[in-house]
Amino acid sequence: MASHSTTTADLGFAQMLRAHGLRATAQRRAIYSVFADAARADASNAHLSAEEVFQQARVQLPELSRATVYNALGELAEAGLLGLVEGPGPRRFDANVSAHHHFRCRICQELQDVELDSVEVTLRERGFQVESSHVMLEGLCPGCAARPSPAGA
Numbered sequence: 371m372a373s374h375s376t377t378t379a380d381l382g383f384a385q386m387l388r389a390h391g392l393r394a395t396a397q398r399r400a401i402y403s404v405f406a407d408a409a410r411a412d413a414s415n416a417h418l419s420a421e422e423v424f425q426q427a428r429v430q431l432p433e434l435s436r437a438t439v440y441n442a443l444g445e446l447a448e449a450g451l452l453g454l455v456e457g458p459g460p461r462r463f464d465a466n467v468s469a470h471h472h473f474r475c476r477i478c479q480e481l482q483d484v485e486l487d488s489v490e491v492t493l494r495e496r497g498f499q500v501e502s503s504h505v506m507l508e509g510l511c512p513g514c515a516a517r518p519s520p521a522g523a
């Protein structure tokens with residue numbers, strides 16, 4: 371059933387999945403495209419909870435079940451096609467799979483990608499082998515910092 375013309379982006383997606391032993395099903399495609407859309411809107415801010423992915427992917431593919439979305443997200447993360455950011459709050463899936471760190475706003479819980487390469491470079495220069503790093507900076511995003519805090523909070 372090829373109702374859509376195949377684009378190079380689709381081919382890239384199919385190849386990428388095949389390279390990880392996964393088939394490019396309509397479900398996985400719909401789920402991954404949610405991240406592609408989010409990354410297009412704001413590449414450094416494409417961090418979605420499974421529930422958010424479910425709500426958005428269902429617009430494209432109404433027959434998607436929550437279980438299918440949750441399973442597919444797990445597969446894509448396991449294959450290294452999506453990053454994982456653990457809570458507080460719901461675990462987020464990250465469209466950016468290159469090594470990076472995060473800033474979390476404590477009001478809106480939004481994550482922002484940040485680069486802290488200098489820390490790792492400094493450690494490497496001192497002979498440390500950094501194998502993984504997950505730095506979480508927390509505070510207020512510009513939007514929340516500009517908003518007056520609610521009375522009594």
Ligand SMILES: [Zn+2]
Pocket residue numbers: 475476477478479480510511512513514515
């Ligand atoms: Zn915020």
Ligand SMILES: [Zn+2]
Pocket residue numbers: 417464466470471472481482483
């Ligand atoms: Zn990220």
